[in-house]
Amino acid sequence: MLAPPIQTMSDQHPIRIAIGGDHAGFPLKRCIAEAYVSRVVELIDCGTDSDQRCDYPDFAVAVAKEIITGRADRGIVVCGSGVGVSVAANKIPGIRAAICHDTYSAHQGVEHDDMNVLCIGGRIIGSELAFEIVESFLSAQYVPEARHAQRLEKVLEIERLGIQAVK
DSSP: OOOOOOOBSSSSOBOEEEEEEOTTTHHHHHHHHHHHTTTSSEEEEOOOOSSSOOOHHHHHHHHHHHHHTTSOSEEEEEESSSHHHHHHHTTSTTOOEEEOSSHHHHHHHHHHHOOOEEEEETTTSOHHHHHHHHHHHHHOOOOOOHHHHHHHHHHHHHHHHGGGGOO
């Protein structure tokens, strides 16, 4: 039996998810999309729609666009290892993406680092573990405690200034 629907990330904001992945991530992306489409307010499928070879950066960008434009609150991207989509997504200002193949990292990344994109390796983990990781990611909330907010501000400064931010 599926867990109850995830209706909100907080009391004020309905959760909208953008999901995407390349050919190597397609089978797992499809499983996640099917499992969560009725459990979130909106699930935006950014492709791919088959296991035909394609390029992972395209899907990292597609998911990021949904977040940056405000159409999605969080994103999930899946490629073979999770590495490629993580690297690509993190090049986009406003995106904080991480590979998480365990539940602790998935919730801690949101709670401490305000992570907004979960990256998963479709050739690394199976669907049941992926569901637990997605659940952990979607259920977590960023709590801007002083130490976390200070560190996040440094990350945002690096995003704004690049290497010039290093003192």
